[in-house]
Amino acid sequence: MVDIGLFTQIVINGLLLGGIYVTIGVGFSLAFGVLEVVDFAVGEYVMVGAFMGAVLAPILGSEGVFVIPIVLVVFFGVGALIQPLIHHVTTGDRPHPLLMGLVFTFGLATFLRGSVLTIFGPNNQDVPSSLLTGGVTIPGIGTFPVVRTVTAVFGVTGLLVFMYYLYRTRGGMAIRAIAEDRTNARLMGININRYQSIAYGAYAALTGSAGVFIGMTFTANPGMGLQYTAFAFFMVVLAGMGYLPGVILAGIVLGLTQSFTAVYISGNLVLLVLFAIIYVVLLVSPAGILGKGEWAT
Amino acid sequence: MTDDILRTTDLTKRFGALTANDEISLSVERGEIRGIIGPNGSGKTTFFNTVTGFYQPDGGSVHFDGEEVTGWEPHRLARRGLGRTFQIVSPFKNMTVRQNMLAVQTDDGRSREEKRDRAGEILEFLEIDHIADNEARGMSGGQQKLLELGRVLMLDPEVVMLDEPAAGVNPALESRIMDHIHELNDEGTTFVVIEHDMHVMKTLADSVSVFDSGSHIAQGDFEDVSQDDAVREAYLGGTTAEDDEVPI
Amino acid sequence: MTGPVPSLDRLPGEPRYWYAGLAVLLVAWPLLFGDFWARIGLGALMWIGLAQSWNMIGGYAGYLDFGHGAYFGIGAFATGIAMAQLGYPFVVGFVLAAVVAATVAYLVAVPTLRLTGAYFAIATWALAESIKQAALVTGITGGTFGLSLPRSSETFVGVPVPFPISEAFFYYAMLVLCLATMALTYYLFERHEFGYRVKALRDDQDAAESLGIDTTRVKRQVYVLSCVVAALFGAVHAWYIVYVHPNDVLAPIITDRMVIMALLGGLGTLTGPVVGGLLVFLLERLSSVFLGSTTFYLPLIGILIMITVLFAPSGIIGILRGEVDRADVRENVKELGEKFDLL
Amino acid sequence: AGLGGGSERDYFKLGAVTSLSGELRFGGEVTQRGYDLWADTINEEQGGIEVGGETYEVEIEYADAQSTPSTGADAASQMINDGADAILGPYSSNVTLAVCPIMEQNSMPHISGSAESPQIWQEGFEYSFGTIPTVSIIGNEATSALLNLEPQPESVYVTAVNEPFSVATGEAMRAAAEEAGITVENYEEFPRDTDYTNVVSAAQNADPDLHLHGGHIGSHVDLVNAAEQLGYNPDGFLMHYGVNTGSYRDGAGDQGPYTFGATVWIPGVDRSGGVLFDSPQAYADASQSAYDTAPDYTQAGSTAAGIVFQEAFKELGSAPPLTQDDKDELIGILEEIEVNTFYGDVAFETEGEYYHNNINTQTLLVQLGEDGSPSIVGPEESATAEANYPVPAWDER
Amino acid sequence: MSGGDGSSDVPTLSAIGVEAGYDRHQVLHGITFESRDGVTCIFGPNGSGKSTFLKTLNGIVPVWDGTITYGDVDLTEAKPEDIVTHGIATLPQGGGIFGSLSVEENLNVGAFTVDDADAIVERKAEVLEVFPALEDKLGQKARDLSGGQQMMVSLGRAMMTGADTFLLDEPSAGLAPRLVDDAFGLIERLVDRGAQVVLIEQNVRAALRLADYVYILAEGEVQFHGPPEDLSEEDELMELYLGL
Ligand SMILES: Nc1ncnc2c1ncn2[C@@H]1O[C@H](COP(=O)(O)OP(=O)(O)OP(=O)(O)O)[C@@H](O)[C@H]1O
Ligand SMILES: Nc1ncnc2c1ncn2[C@@H]1O[C@H](COP(=O)(O)OP(=O)(O)OP(=O)(O)O)[C@@H](O)[C@H]1O
Ligand SMILES: [Mg+2]
Ligand SMILES: [Mg+2]
Helix, strand or coil: CCCHHHHHHHHHHHHHHHHHHHHHHHHHHHHHHHCCCCCCCHHHHHHHHHHHHHHHCCCCCCEHHHHHHHHHHHHHHHHHHHHHHHHHHHCCCCCCHHHHHHHHHHHHHHHHHHHHHHHHCCCCECCCECCCCCEEEECCCEEEEHHHHHHHHHHHHHHHHHHHHHHHCHHHHHHHHHHHCHHHHHHCCCCHHHHHHHHHHHHHHHHHHHHHHHHHHCCECCCCHHHHHHHHHHHHHHHCCCCCCHHHHHHHHHHHHHHHHHHHHCHHHHHHHHHHHHHHHHHHCCCCCCCCCCCCC | CCCEEEEEEEEEEEECCEEEEEEEEEEEECCCEEEEECCCCCCHHHHHHHHCCCCCCCEEEEEECCEECCCCCHHHHHHHCEEECCCCCCCCCCCEHHHHHHCCCCCCCCCHHHHHHHHHHHHHHCCCHHHCCCEHHHCCHHHHHHHHHHHHHCCCCCEEEEECCCCCCCHHHHHHHHHHHHHHHHCCCEEEEECCCHHHHHHHCCEEEEEECCEEEEEECHHHHHHCHHHHHHHHCCCCCCCCCCCC | CCCCCCCCCCCCCCHHHHHHHHHHHHHHHHHHHHHHHHHHHHHHHHHHHHHHHHHHHHHHCCCCCCCCHHHHHHHHHHHHHHHHHCCCCHHHHHHHHHHHHHHHHHHHHHHHCCCCHHHHHHHHHHHHHHHHHHHHCCCCCCHHHCEECCCCHHHCCCCCCCCCCCHHHHHHHHHHHHHHHHHHHHHHHHHCHHHHHHHHHHHCHHHHHHCCCCHHHHHHHHHHHHHHHHHHHHHHHHHHHCEECHHHHCCHHHHHHHHHHHHHHCCCCCCHHHHHHHHHHHHHHHHHHHHCCCCCHHHHHHHHHHHHHHHCCCHHHHHHCCCCCHHHHHHHHHHHHHHCCCC | CCCCCCCCCCEEEEEEEECCCCCCHHHHHHHHHHHHHHHHHHHHHHCCEEECCEEEEEEEEEEECCCCHHHHHHHHHHHHHCCCCEEECCCCHHHHHHHHHHHHHHCCCEEECCCCCHHHHHCCCCCEEECCCCHHHHHHHHHHHHHCCCCCCCEEEEEEECCHHHHHHHHHHHHHHHHCCCEEEEEEEECCCCCHHHHHHHHHHHCCCEEEEECCHHHHHHHHHHHHHHCCCCCEEEEECCCCCHHHHHHHHHHCCCCEEEECCCCCCCCCCCCCCCCHHHHHHHHHHHHCCCCCHHHHHHHHHHHHHHHHHHHHCCCCCCCHHHHHHHHHHHHHCCEEECCEEECCCCCCCCCCECCCCCCEEEEECCCCCEEEEECCCCCCCCCCCCCCCHHHC | CCCCCCCCCCCCEEEEEEEEEECCEEEEEEEEEECCCEEEEEECCCCCCHHHHHHHHCCCCCCCEEEEEECCEECCCCCHHHHHHCCEEEECCCCCCCCCCEHHHHHHHHCCCCCCHHHHHHHHHHHHHHCHHHHHHCCCEHHHCCHHHHHHHHHHHHHHCCCCEEEEECCCCCCCHHHHHHHHHHHHHHHHCCCEEEEECCCHHHHHHHCCEEEEEECCEEEEEECHHHHCCCHHHHHHHHCC
16 A cells, blocks of 8 residues: 555655755766766765864854855865875876775775864764755645755756856866876866866865755764765766766666665665665666766776 | 688678678688778778677678687687787786786697797797886887787787788888788788788788778779779779889 | 795895794794784784785786675674574684685676776675675674674584684684785786786786687686685684674775775785785774874874875885885875966 | 783773774763773872772773774773773673673673673673663663653654664664553664655654654764654654763754653762762763763763772772782672662672673653753653653744 | 978977986987978887877977977976967877767867967868868767778867977878878878978878978987988988888
């Protein structure tokens, strides 16, 4: 027996959860596909973003959203400075560029997690927000939690902005050329350091802001990053590595799978089902569920 | 009846809507040097890949040395005696040049010493023995081509399929490579060679197959084929293949 | 170019004295320094062995297995189930660990090794996580409660043995396993032509195929071998720690550690995982001794990893062997500096 | 380092294994505070432990279990190797389960101030004791107290995170509800990293009177956040462990108030006298001034573990360092001992499924007030305040 | 032959005593070189350092010793992206097109350093005039083109920079004979427009028809330089390095 009210609510939950994943997936997909960085630090950017929300929001009138502009600027700057380091470890005559990037960002993740833990201690911290509370109930359909809805809108907007930049502007074209071949891009007069830094900075900025939203939706905790790193990987695999438009569909699939498994099968099997799906998708269609992803290894 | 060592029948390979090889039937006689020419994108490399097991054909069959080998895995064909090189060189970059040679695996039960000696001989002949213990990543484009050839010779193959062995190779070296191919051919090795350099084709090939748009459109002596209007139009353009004169 | 044979010839004096000294030290270790250092020693040996097992597939074959830790857990659980659920002695569990790991690895290898690069890395990671999640909800693994193993003199081979199942016992067990792993790696990957084939397929699979190498088979062999080695360490670990839980023996951090140890030490080299394993293990384990009871060692380890990857890409072994010198580091720093020109 | 503890030592040396990093670092810090507060207080106020007319200071050496059993075992071994007289236990059941066998092997007395899984006591370790009752007792009793509130609830919905402690908690809650003849709409387990909107939607659909949840603090926070977002309003939430901690208060923010929790001790508990600290309030004040944190029962239980050792040392009467014979004798003393502390009268079971566990405690049902501070609202005989029940709906707060 | 009347105002690209290599492995042992009006050819055996030298000119490989100047400008330490802005365009060995970008985007990337929108439109028209085959393919991904068409794209892309000096590394390698003709035809066109071309070729026969000046490199050293006519006196060189 399927209860219609519950069913529609589960769909809403799934879609909005997918929206949260989209906020992480967009930047990560860009980093993955365009910069060829498998970034283990993605979840820690979310975590640091959430902590910035927890620390700064009380100063800025208890509103998490007011922190977003600061997070955007700070993360863009820091990301732009980190990218040259990543570029350095993934180029040159290194025998395992992919692995080097992976391990470097793993070190970065450990550093960020350890630093926040050492500075703020292990406690949970609330990211306060009085604007985005409660939910809007549409009779007969279900309840839309405000903060989750806003997060989803933010994610989709971020995706559209990124896509516009990447496919409709000169800078985006430069970034795609760099993704293809760095040396040849330089021969065309492209300052690859600058554009890669822009791309990575944009990714970090979006992911950090996603962290503020996630902090408002859940809570901030030094250990929260790992699960978001996992979700970011889910997203790129389902979307197709580096295929930005696939991110939305990936979010929807991921969110709905999670909510339906949790309610109609068993909460305990949610992660098992998700990981199993990732594994099977990679075996059957490594280019994602739409088959459009590509990533040079 | 001729003694075909390699024969394809209606061999077909498609990539989506594109038919890269369209029912190609072609046979190579034991002991000959067969040239394959054709415009860029006409399906020459694809043909190599399908014959040597890197692509599964969508139709047709391949016979090698009296045995049907359609769909065999590449390594099995290689050990059976069908060697090939790649158009885009593929050295094992993190191994030394010598190790590149020694990685080759055969069924003939040669001892390690014999393998080492053979590798030494080949490297010496190709004049890359001085860098035998350097990592392959640091070789120039042309040197990599030579290594590519050297490695396949380690198989002691009956048939060697060479994909543009002379592209990017210095003319002096090129003629030495051709000499060596002739030498091996005299000892009984059969060659199938893709090459755009008509000078090479002319000196090397006993007969030539012409590909165009995925089809095998002509076959015969180099001289005859190069006079063929269709071939000139599709492939050779204004150049006269015999034009060997050096303008200085 | 350093030859394939690992050499200590940079050290003063006759190398064989060094080897002999090392051998004596290894054997006498638990007797000399007591239980605590025996535990540290056996932990180090285990991690060196695990790093080496990852190095086989990740370093030599170039397949970034990010689910390798699952086999450590499979070995631990095979032993745990044999001893705690089925009442068999340890040796049965040990053999079972090898058999189960080999079977699972073989079944996984067939579809998964068709993927390469990041695809393979993520697929193995997802698979390992699936295994962990499955163990958390399955009865035979004790689910979320884990399994407690009996540790007494009879549980070794089924009848009482005339020596105590002590720290020293486990130290020697790990020592034997670790040395066997090293010897096997040395023989297979550095001495035997098998090693060339593995490296060849790592660099260019198609070319390797064209040269008579059955890449599918070679990959599978390396994968299964490396997985079985990890499982055997898991088996000994399970009995030594007497308590196995999915969140412990199937934790992703186990894989992460193996990867970092192999990489920091030097990938695809025999001695790299030894150096990397020793260093990372001791840093983590002894950090509280040196830094006091804080979490400060986490950012420090993070920075250490970043610096090593930035400036010593061929790992610590590259520095020890003299392949990387101060001029290289200076060059490296200079290059890095140039990349910061963002405007 | 490395070779025994040295035979000349004029202080008691205790080893403490605790998780200062990794997933369990929050609890690890709590236990560390508990142990430290005991040691600092006894050293400052009494100059140490008095044995045979001499006073010996106490020194605690910590080792980080990094939240993993094998490191915990190493840490324990390190302490033993360094010649500790006794061991204070790690936080969390997993690590404790790995540490206990080391204690058995080395015949080393060990009291845990914070491990709550029933599994530990079922193993029957001879050298290990615990001051905190297993969660099967706390969970059960707190639930019973809650079910007695008026208006009588008719149905409950039980959830638990899939980890040993939380599952034990959830099962105890369910059992209590079933014993009381109340409808259990559903009992659901899920992993920690799940999204709670689905949990909440399913629960909301079942429309229970009460929601009972076993988990750690982060999961409680996620649960109330999702409940607020979806407007899920049962008459109350009972969650265990850690509702009355600063971490929950900070993490849950505006959603924190009115949550019910379980404990065996809070500063406000009515109790007078005890060794070292005169009253629960005196203890809380000491904690407040030392760490700027209100203690919860885990911290109190950890301090109590220290106090029990202190009393046992006195009874033993041997000067440090303790010999192996002393340690074996200490086990006998611990089995017999009864110590009156601010935390309660501590005594250990000597047989049965709670072997060596202190179950002489009174479970308390607490509820957080508007300001986030807990008050005791059950069971009736202990209650010091009226429960705010049913709790106000989210949009009426 | 065209262009070579010495009156062109294209700056001279010159190298003096250039030494360079990879890691610690030295490849170039003091190369002194000067680009001339028309086509300056560089021949030499495989691995002699031709590509490496070209990469020192365009900034990809750092110069260890010696200097590189372009007219009055010192380019010794300059980075590739800056060198382009000075008016030097490169066609790397193999072509180096951006496969996942469309043909048109490839051309646009070529004009990355050009700010004048009109100039871009003009040059694109010019490229299409030279390679009408590309007209229909503008929207296609470059990797879907055949090898020869890809080479047209990379030549066109180099033209888009509006450079005065072109460094071409084996533009005819792997091309079918009639496309080789096209490629060489294009080089003639560039020269006609007044550009200088530095050309590395193994197709010595064809290249000699265009050459105004020839360098022969072997083992990282210049073995010969002079106008092609002088080559005929160097039988040994011809035999050894050019196989003629
Ligand atoms: N793996 C592939 N997937 C899709 N299309 C392919 C693939 N390989 C080749 N093609 C297409 O098949 C056609 C034939 O390509 P092939 O490489 O066989 O040409 P070729 O004759 O070797 O050309 P060239 O002389 O330039 O090397 C081309 O249109 C090419 O784009
Ligand atoms: N990236 C590199 N790392 C290390 N050594 C290199 C590298 N590239 C080239 N070399 C070495 O430098 C020397 C010169 O190579 P280069 O590519 O300049 O030769 P080339 O004259 O262009 O040859 P070809 O005609 O074959 O392209 C060769 O010995 C080669 O081994
Ligand atoms: Mg081809
Ligand atoms: Mg070259």
